[in-house]
Amino acid sequence: MSPLSRFAVVLCLSLPLFAACNRRPAAPEPAAPAAAKPALSFDEGLAQARSHQSPLIVDFHAPWCYSCYFMATNILTGADWAAVEKKAVVVEVDADSPDGAALMQKYGIKFLPSYLVLNAGGDELGRILGEKTRAEFYPQINKLVDSGETLDALRATVTDGAPTSVVAGRSVLKSYLARYDAAGGLQWLTTLSADASKALHDDTAAALTIARLQFLQASQQNDGDAVLRIGATVLAGDLGCERPYELDRYFEFASKRPDAHALIAAQQPAAEKLVATGVFGDRPCADKRSAVLSLADIDDALGDQTAKKALLERAIADVEKDLGGDLKKDRNLDDNLRIYNDQLAALTGNYAAYDALMPRLIDAWPDDYVYAARWGKSLLARGDAAQALPQFEKAAEQAYGINRLQVAEQRVKALQALDRDADARRVVADALKANGPWFPDEAARLKALIKA
Structure with a gap:
């Protein structure tokens, strides 16, 4: 599976900036819900942050993003999150909306x-990317909110080989990685003193x-050898639970090589260890799904369909145990169950379990388009x-923004x-x-269907 499918990525369009929509993925209602706060647009949130001299946290999400559901229902909750909200303004940005896409671009x-x-x-x-555990x-979020230190200010503290300088240097490097700015981070390294540079290269992290x-x-430059x-x-x-994301980038190039089998096989032990500990073991990853799918990709590349089938069946059983038959319990688990069943059906050619699951998911989450659209796409493929069309029509009733197209x-x-x-x-x-003037690439693709 490609990096785009593993860790949900939105391709942003060049759009003018407007106040962002706040369409939060629906979560199960708590037993005693607190009074809902009025949703703030990005511009309103920034104005409030300026007025209060508080930091602003911008939560980018989308209705199809399973990692977003995990964070919303498992991490952005309780006393810890309430404490963050007391010292920062929080706004939610739907990446599928025109204004959300503009902010993604910005x-x-x-x-x-x-x-x-x-x-x-x-x-x-x-910035913080992807699923994280509370720990x-x-x-991370409290350090960013409490320090008030910009990247420029942090870079200025990396001056020598002292421990405080190394700690600051680690943070700077992680900031560049989170921004996907490899060139910027590597160029910054060249500006450091010899002592500071040596200390960072000698530090394991x-x-x-x-x-x-x-x-x-190297991947951005399409330099396969590098x-x-x-x-x-x-x-x-020691990549921990982030291993699947780097594996995806590696597989993209390794799979094209004559010695692909050997290159990919060399990654199997570490992937198996991550699944054993981070999915089925006592050190769970926030993003279990990527660990499972990375190992499934390895099994597939090595031609071990038996191992892939056993892995998916075990992952399905694990999710079903956690859900306890209640699909309204956790949207993230629901989507893991969907993708595991989809992968297993594609492997075996038997879609009975998948086709039985999808209407249950649609019934569990009737207020968005996602599951009807996914099921329709599977049926059409x-x-x-004839069976796909009613699902697309149902999805169209809830679709908006880029997903409308x-x-x-x-x-x-x-x-x-x-x-x-x-x-x-x-x-x-x-x-x-x-749609209006938004999302021109998707609009052009839609027009092309008629011209064809």
Whole structure:
């Protein structure tokens, strides 16, 4: 599976900046819900932060983002989160909305969820990417909120080989990695004094982050030889639960090589260890799904379909145990159950369990388009346009922003497969009218279906 599918990435469009919509993924109602706060747009939140001289936390999410649901229901809760909200203004930005896409573009947000922290003046203090455990997330978010230190200020403290300078240097390097700015981070290293540079290269944690920046840069430059050479160094390090994300980048290049089997097989033991401890063991990763799918990809690449099947079946059983039959319990677990069943069905050719699960998920979460659209897309790919079309029509009732166009695209394909070209043209016209000037690439792709 590609890096885009493992760690949800939104491709941003060049759009003018407006106040961001706040369409939070629906979570189960608590037993005694507190009074809901009015949702703030980005501009309102920034104005409030300036007025109170408080930091601003911008929570980027989307309705299809399973990691976002995990964070919303498991991490951004309780006394810890309440304490953060007391000292910072929090706004939620839906990446699928036109204004959300504009903010993604403005701040270079590439992963969901992302938590961008700005000071009262609108300068970035840092960002946190992806699923985290509470033990990982709260020290990071509190450090960003409490320090009030911008990247420029932090860089100025990296002056020599002293322990405080090394600690600051680690933070700077991690900031560049979180921004996906490999070139910037590596260029910054060249500006350091000899003592500061040596100290960071000699520090295990900092050296691994430097290698990850070099690895990222090699992949961005499409330098396959460098990717494999540096990637081997990165993957030999202690990546913890972030290993699947680096594995994805490595596989993209390793799979094209004549010795792909050997290159990928060398990564199998570490991937198996991560699944044993981080998925089924006593040191759980926040993002169990990526660990499972990375190992499944390895099994698939090595031709071990038996191992892949056993892994997916065990992952399904593990999720079903956690859900206890209640699909309204945890949306993140639901989506893990969906993808594991989908992968298993694709492997075995038996979609009975998947097709039985999808209507249950639609019933459990009736207020968004996601599961109806996903099921429709699966049915259409299997050649069943007649069964797919009602699912796309159901999804279209809830779709908005960029997903309005994406659902319309699938709906048009189903209609065309049923020789209903006039209806397909009406769907395109209605979707384009509702969309307005936004998301030109998706709009052009939709128009092209009719021209074809």
